[in-house]
Amino acid sequence: MIIIDYNDKRPIYEQIIDRFQTLILNGALEPDTQLPSVRSLAIELSINANTIQRAYSELERSGFIYSVKGRGNFVRADESLVEKQKAKTLNELQEHLQHCKEIGITQKEITEYVSKIFMEVDK
Amino acid sequence: MIIIDYNDKRPIYEQIIDRFQTLILNGALEPDTQLPSVRSLAIELSINANTIQRAYSELERSGFIYSVKGRGNFVRADESLVEKQKAKTLNELQEHLQHCKEIGITQKEITEYVSKIFMEVDK
Amino acid sequence: MIIIDYNDKRPIYEQIIDRFQTLILNGALEPDTQLPSVRSLAIELSINANTIQRAYSELERSGFIYSVKGRGNFVRADESLVEKQKAKTLNELQEHLQHCKEIGITQKEITEYVSKIFMEVDK
Amino acid sequence: MIIIDYNDKRPIYEQIIDRFQTLILNGALEPDTQLPSVRSLAIELSINANTIQRAYSELERSGFIYSVKGRGNFVRADESLVEKQKAKTLNELQEHLQHCKEIGITQKEITEYVSKIFMEVDK
DNA sequence: GTGGTCTAGACCACG
DNA sequence: GTGGTCTAGACCACC
Numbered sequence: 001m002i003i004i005d006y007n008d009k010r011p012i013y014e015q016i017i018d019r020f021q022t023l024i025l026n027g028a029l030e031p032d033t034q035l036p037s038v039r040s041l042a043i044e045l046s047i048n049a050n051t052i053q054r055a056y057s058e059l060e061r062s063g064f065i066y067s068v069k070g071r072g073n074f075v076r077a078d079e080s081l082v083e084k085q086k087a088k089t090l091n092e093l094q095e096h097l098q099h100c101k102e103i104g105i106t107q108k109e110i111t112e113y114v115s116k117i118f119m120e121v122d123k
Numbered sequence: 124m125i126i127i128d129y130n131d132k133r134p135i136y137e138q139i140i141d142r143f144q145t146l147i148l149n150g151a152l153e154p155d156t157q158l159p160s161v162r163s164l165a166i167e168l169s170i171n172a173n174t175i176q177r178a179y180s181e182l183e184r185s186g187f188i189y190s191v192k193g194r195g196n197f198v199r200a201d202e203s204l205v206e207k208q209k210a211k212t213l214n215e216l217q218e219h220l221q222h223c224k225e226i227g228i229t230q231k232e233i234t235e236y237v238s239k240i241f242m243e244v245d246k
Numbered sequence: 247m248i249i250i251d252y253n254d255k256r257p258i259y260e261q262i263i264d265r266f267q268t269l270i271l272n273g274a275l276e277p278d279t280q281l282p283s284v285r286s287l288a289i290e291l292s293i294n295a296n297t298i299q300r301a302y303s304e305l306e307r308s309g310f311i312y313s314v315k316g317r318g319n320f321v322r323a324d325e326s327l328v329e330k331q332k333a334k335t336l337n338e339l340q341e342h343l344q345h346c347k348e349i350g351i352t353q354k355e356i357t358e359y360v361s362k363i364f365m366e367v368d369k
Numbered sequence: 370m371i372i373i374d375y376n377d378k379r380p381i382y383e384q385i386i387d388r389f390q391t392l393i394l395n396g397a398l399e400p401d402t403q404l405p406s407v408r409s410l411a412i413e414l415s416i417n418a419n420t421i422q423r424a425y426s427e428l429e430r431s432g433f434i435y436s437v438k439g440r441g442n443f444v445r446a447d448e449s450l451v452e453k454q455k456a457k458t459l460n461e462l463q464e465h466l467q468h469c470k471e472i473g474i475t476q477k478e479i480t481e482y483v484s485k486i487f488m489e490v491d492k
Numbered sequence: 493g494t495g496g497t498c499t500a501g502a503c504c505a506c507g
Numbered sequence: 508g509t510g511g512t513c514t515a516g517a518c519c520a521c522c
Binding site: 299303314 | 508509510511512
Binding site: 022025026082085086089090092093094096097098099100101102103104105107109110111113114115117118 | 145
């Protein structure tokens with residue numbers, strides 16, 4: 001479910017956060033589903049438990065999951081998050097597109113890319 | 124010409140690199156133009172000369188500028204870099220779009236954004 | 247493992263890069279082997295940690311190693327690099343041989359040298 | 370006769386020295402030929418006269434030319450230099466070949482290169 | 493004046 | 508503990 005890429009320059013805890021976020025946002029993890037325990041996931045990925053703990057804490061802080069003492073961590077049901085996340089992603093996209101424009105990439109080239117992405121079937 | 128944003132999470136030297144790259148790629152800095160000297164730019168931006176030095180070194184390594192001891196740093200004339208850089212940027216865009224798709228952003232929303240960006244007049 | 251020659255005109259960081267490159271290219275350092283930490287190597291060689299850091303950064307940039315924050319630097323497994331490096335070295339050799347020819351060194355003299363080098367047993 | 374390559378990382382004075390050395394060693398400049406004057410060459414190459422002066426001084430020091438006050442600089446006739454220079458170049462070649470061997474280049478590959486170089490007709 | 497290397501020491505983020 | 512960035516200041520080579 002979670003894969004760590006050590007060649008990825010982002011810190012491990014961030015990779016884990018991102019992975020759970022997309023799993024939750026696209027519905028693969030339904031509300032109230034229990035996440036793997038901190039310790040079991042740490043062993044499975046052979047990384048430090050503190051790293052998992054940090055990822056879960058931040059996921060809780062940003063509202064993606066809730067934690068119950070002695071029981072575990074669970075996916076939160078909060079529709080507003082979906083919108084908030086979409087807004088954030090679109091904002092990043094805007095900056096990226098601005099940059100594309102600055103270095104001389106044409107609108108045509110970009111729309112072609114967009115079409116290409118959305119024509120692929122989901123894996 | 125160069126602005127440092129201390130709120131930006133990226134390191135200073137990287138901000139400088141990116142700024143010069145776009146200035147070179149969009150033609151604002153023509154081939155063989157001399158860049159500000161390491162020390163003068165350091166003073167102008169009130170940062171350490173080593174930080175500028177590092178930015179210039181990496182710009183030279185990646186082929187955007189060439190440096191001559193005792194004379195200064197100059198914009199390199201290398202057309203192939205433009206294409207290489209465009210390809211790289213489009214590749215990043217592709218990953219970004221893939222992510223947008225994963226969290227449920229529609230193609231329509233994106234094309235609207237693209238149009239919006241390209242309708243603005245250049246400043 | 248690493249020796250610094252202060253009589254060598256090349257900068258220290260470059261000597262370190264070259265040394266690790268050959269160690270990786272000839273297989274003495276296998277993929278995913280951990281390199282000495284920045285600080286420990288600095289102490290061992292009695293040089294500044296920044297100098298090691300620079301060497302490691304450039305080794306990472308050129309694909310010989312990968313670095314993970316909080317964990318260390320490791321040898322990357324990338325076969326294509328071996329070929330790329332061989333091509334680069336042979337290219338330099340070609341220029342060198344061209345120069346030999348220009349100043350009147352004969353083919354016979356060179357082939358004798360080549361044989362001499364390759365007859366020695368590996369140490 | 371002399372071309373300066375600003376993309377070459379070597380200092381300008383060294384490029385000039387090397388160029389005159391090969392011209393002298395391969396006989397293009399015969400003994401007692403007068404070299405261009407410091408000032409005229411400086412203007413021709415649009416570089417600082419001090420740089421030319423330095424090149425000529427070093428050429429004189431190493432015995433390739435001699436200078437006559439008020440008259441100019443002339444090619445020296447000294448056969449022993451040829452041998453000395455050949456020895457030096459062959460020594461550099463030996464180190465280079467050693468390096469080739471270390472990174473796994475075979476003797477066969479090298480002899481092919483050598484043949485290739487010497488088969489070309491002089492330009 | 494220019495670029496380039498190195499040192500010493502600080503601070504931050506990550507695990 | 509690990510890597511990464513930045514500063515301040517020194518010294519060298521080149522033009």
